[in-house]
Amino acid sequence: MRFLLDAEQRAFAASLDALLTAADTPAVIRDWSRGDHASGRALWSRVADAGVFALAVPEAYEGLGPRPVELAAAFVELGRHAVPGPLVETVTAAVLLEGADPGTAKRLLPALASGETMATVAAEGAYALDGDAAALRISWEPGRIRLSPGHGPVRPSLDPARRLTPLLPGGDLLALTADEALTWARLATAAQALGLGLALLDRTVGYVKQRTQFGVPVGAFQAVKHRLADARIALEFARPLVFGAALTMEPCDAAAAKAAACEAAYATARTALQMHGAIGYTAEYGLSLWLTKARALRTAWGAPEECRALVVSAGDRHR
Amino acid sequence: MDLVFSPADEAFRAEVREWLRAHVPRAPLPSLETEEGFAAHRSWEAELAADRWSVVNWPSRYGGRDAGLLRWLLFEEEYWAAHAPGRVGQNGIQLLAPTLLDHGTEEQRARVLPPMASGEVIWAQAWSEPEAGSDLASLRARAVRTDGGWLLTGQKTWSSRAAFADRAFGLFRSDPDAAKPHQGLTYLMFGLRAPGVTVRPIARLDGKPAFAELFLDEVFVPDEDVIGEPGRGWRIAMSTAGNERGLMLRSPGRFLASARRLEELWRRQGRPASVRDRVADALIGARAYQLFTYAAASRLLDGESAGPESSLSKVFWSELDIAVHETALDLLGPEGEMADTDWAERYVFALAGPLYAGTNEIQRDIIAERLLGLPKGRR
Incomplete structure (x- = not known):
């Protein structure tokens, strides 16, 4: 039993912290809040290059995962710098897609791991975070996980950097269950x-x-x-x-x-x-x-x- | 990073569990804050010691098993989960013994520790005085040099277990001319039945004599009962306080057991929705304290020393303990008012948690100044 992050895990978190400290996240957050996604997408790519999203994607789909401890360490840093965007949702989408048929997973997951695609997820009755920025939108109802055809209008959140949208009904069925x-x-x-x-x-x-x-x-x-x-x-x-x-x-x-x-x-x-x-x-x-x-x-x-x-x-x- | 104990650790856990299954008394012992209960708990200490379970993390030559920190944590988890009796010897075991191991002489360790491990000698602490509580360094009880030792004169108070204990340890002012209050203090051990000692038990909230006032009138203490150098007692005592606040005084096993007992009570009472969140918070808090302690233990095993982080623990467990027991009393309804239940006994004990071992206000000052780096101010 050794309940401490090891040296490599600490170094990973520290490097992410340094990357985000240098990135002027407050300006990125303000842009994102206005619906100007350019600086946020640039930062997203750098976060992805650091390997963050790959931690939730299995190696079979060009990821590094599943590595939940490293992912948690990374998300502490993303939270510390209030990084905007559908971060949690992209991770969640990656795990949902692992339940899809292998062809679909092979088609969609590598782009999530690399940061090329942002994803969002609307659980039953909830809004999707940043549905206007995400290229991959998943609606998740019990027993029915679908690729949504589009999103509705953005509604303001108490947190201006969270842009919430309903997802349009219908779309291709991806998977039935997603316990994890x-x-x-x-x-x-x-x-x-x-x-x-x-x-x-x-x-x-x-x-x-x-x-x-x-x-x-x-x-x-x-x-x-x-x-x-x-x-x-x-x-x-x-x-x-x-x-x-x-x-x-x-x-x-x-x-x-x-x-x-x-x-x-x-x-x-x-x-x-x-x-x-x-x-x-x-x-x-x-x-x-x-x-x-x-x-x-x-x-x-x-x-x-x-x-x-x-x-x-x-x-x-x-x- | 992992939470996996080695097969040898798990075998140790299984051995502890097996022993407790065979030995823990079926019916709870009488309260250890009564004369009858104190004696019964002293016998239980002897039973633990007979099979070397009373001080598992001590060196074997003093009655322990050299079990180390992790196995001590596992022992504690099993111990409290088995509903085993409270530890009447804990002030000596958790406060004095670590001090002797760090600062005592080999002669002192060989003389003091084995009878402490067996319950033959039960120790009380003697820190506070009527005018020196949170501001402990302002203490006034004196140690005056005499032939072959020291004469102690003054008053100590809130001395836990002193009503029935055998010996006590504490700080005394040996150099009244020292430049600063925390200089010129000496750490001494003395007999509670020595000539010149008067013990006046104090009834706690429920009337039981859980602590006492000590009046000392030229009580002779031989040089062999001074710990460390005369005049250097403050630093030694602070290392004891660190142990007290930190890992050693209140192991996570206690709170895991209390939280699970609360959950069982909640189920037995028909799972009332009104207190569901409080039951969940008890379970979450106990798990958080367990994991926090695992991390602290991992750091200690890496060779780091326990620092002001122990103040975080002390506030957390003392507030968790009260919350768990308040929730239980609320769940019991009309029975919750009764003084003769285990829950009531433990509730009264829990109420003292934020007061002793440095009040929670003192702990918050330490957190603010030493962990957050805020400026020192008037208390």
Whole structure:
């Protein structure tokens, strides 16, 4: 038992972090929010070149996967930098397509692994993220996974960088079931939320060190310190759930990770907003790009209550 | 990265499980915070020790099995899952013993550890004083040099287990002229029935004498019972506090067992939807604490030392423990008010968690200043 990322995994995450730090993601996010996808697509290619999407695609389809631990490590970094686009959905689509007939999988999966194609997925009753940017759109209803012929109009999300569209009905049947896809979607979302929360905490710690009131940095006040300490605690205890789920790939573990990481990220977002005061409430200030996503990820791929229900129902199978 | 224990580790786990199946008392022992229960728990320590299960991670020459950190974690998981009795010797085992192993002499280890392992000598801690709680370095109880040792005078309080324990350990001011409060302190061990010691039990919330005040009037302590150098006690005590907050005091096994017991209770009560999320959070929290500890143990095995991260653990487990027991009492309905249930006993015990071993407010200060790098301020 050694429950730590190994040197290679840490180096992979660090290189992705460096790539994204140099990429000016706030400008990319603002472009994406306006429906201008050019800079986002360029960044997408670089993320794909780093091997991120290939981690969810088996070697038989020109991927490197399945490697859920590395994928989780990568999604922490994507979340840390609030990278826009249907990241989780492309991973989910890749897992769904593995259930399709080999010819279809062979035709569609390599382009997902290479980053040539963005994919999105609309689960039953939900919107597809960035349906206007994705070339491959999958509608996923129980027992019916279809290639959707198109998308409806974009609806605004609370997170401006998430452009939500309904998918048009009909289309070719791809597969019947996809048990594992939801686990991958939740794992990736949990990791993304964890990274988002870590970034929110970092930015807020930086802010309260330099913001002065009553003649001292506000970070010297215990009321401020303790809220930030609580955020750190919540995030540090979500982290092992995320990587534990990546190792077991049990649906209930992914659900637990999703609930804990999204709650931790959201609580950190609330704290970040409070600690920044009014400046944090503005759309112009960069913090908003992280804040709004923390809210959106809570409900994406299963709200906390849905995930908790799965955690307790897991006990039924062991009885 | 993996969560797979070796076949040898799994064989160890199986051996622990088998032993517990044969030995754990069918009916719970009386509360260890009562005289009768204290004696029963002391006998249980002897039973554990007879087959060398009381201190598995200690060196074998002191009564352990050299089992190492990972197997200690596995032992704890099995121990609490088996509903085995609370550990009346834990203050000595988890706080004093690591200090002796790091800072004591071989003579001290050989003399003190074996009777601690067998339950023959039960230890209490003597840190706090009426005017020195969170600000422990302001403590005033004195150690005055005398022929062949030291004379202790002053008052200690909130001394867990001291009502029925045999000996105690704590910090005393040996150099009142030292420049700073945390200098000039000496770490000493003393007998609770030595001449000059008065023990006044204190009733906790449920009336049981779980801790005590200690009045010391020129209590003689021989030099052989000083740990480390005189005047250097603060640093030694802080290493103990690190153990207390971190891995060693509250193993994940306890909380996994509590969370599963809560889940069973919830099922027995007809799975009420109103508390389903709280039951799930108990299971998630216990798993998170287990995995967090596995990661911490992996780092320790890589040769890293435990740092302020232990403050994260202490806040997390103490709040988790209260949440689990509050949920259980709510689930029990009218029975939840009764004081004579296991859940009530453990609830009262859990309530103290955020207070002892450094309050959770002190832990949050440590997290903010040492992990987040925020400026020091007035407490």
